[in-house]
Amino acid sequence: MRLAGKVILVTGSCTGIGKAIAQRCVAEGARVLIHGLESDWGEALVQELGPDKAVFAHADLAHAETPNQLVDLVLQTFGRLDAVVNNAAMVVSSNIQTTDLAFFRRVLDVNTVAPFALIQAALPHLTKTNGCVLNIGSVNAWSGEPNLLAYSVSKGALMTLTRNLGDTLFREFGVRVNQINPGWVLTENEAQRKQEQGQPSNWYETVSPLIAPAGRILWPAEMAAAAVYWLSDESGPISGQVVDLEQYPLIGRNPPKH
Structure with missing residues (x-):
């Protein structure tokens, strides 16, 4: 039980990565707050995990x-x-032609500003428990793909936020802040989007070996x-770190030989 006795707030946890994190946290002994906009899925997850171990909140992070x-x-x-696990995000396609200011601001509000605001709100309580924050980036x-402009920028800003607060909050309050950057993940929403x-x-059964070795x-x-490593005491005093979780190197990657 690597998270025994801990209470963890996971945003965007009705589906996908957030749901998997919530499930794993409870399996490791934690109690969790499930959050999302899908009430049926959120309540179903609470019943799966147990009402004594989970509670659901329907709320818009914007x-x-x-x-x-x-x-x-x-x-x-x-x-x-x-x-706190800042997982919720708008994963939306856009480029320089299709990204108007209202859309750009909405993406930043949900993907970057809301995680900052949640850290602010949680900080007094995380200080009491020598707690931590895990941001889920990408x-x-x-740099991002050409058609993921606003999303990519928001995740770049989140990464800088992690490194900045990972230093200052740990020094001043003993609260660690770290981030994992998932690569391409087969979530329910990604399957539907494609x-x-x-x-x-x-489609996911025929992905190019260049993308999926x-x-x-x-x-x-x-x-x-x-995620469990960063949420547990196993990660010790490590803070302000960003770890990429992908199956190939992002820099210096060579195409496969034929």
Whole structure:
């Protein structure tokens, strides 16, 4: 039980990586706050994990009051807060032609500003428990794809936030802040998104070996397994670090030989 007794708030945890993290946290002995916009899925996950181990909050992170509401709910339900996982994000396609200012601001609000605001709201309580923050970024933070402009910029900003707060909050409050950058992960939303773009239902079975040397893309459970290390006491005093979780090197990568 690597997370025994801990209480962890996981945003965007009704599906995908966030759901896998919440499930793994409970399996490791933690209690969790599930958050998302999909009420049916959120309530179903609470029933799966056990009402004594999970509580669900339906809330839009773009609203200024949401971070405080989430922190208040987790404290009212479980009496403490040991970790925040900033996982929720708008994963949306856009480029220089299709990214208007309103859209850009919305993406930044959800993907970058909301994690900052949640850290602010949670900090007094994380200080009491020598807690931590785990931000879920993306390998797109390093530059991103042409059609993921706003999303990539938001994740790049989140990465800088992690490194900055990972230093200052640990020095001043004993609160660690780290980040994992998943590569291409087979979440429910990603599977649906590709089908909406015209791909066959089994598109993930025929991904190029250049992108997926393993013959498949990553699974949410693999991201959750990595998350546990950063949420547990095993990671010790490590703070301000960003780790890429992909199956090939992002820099200096060579195409496969034929």
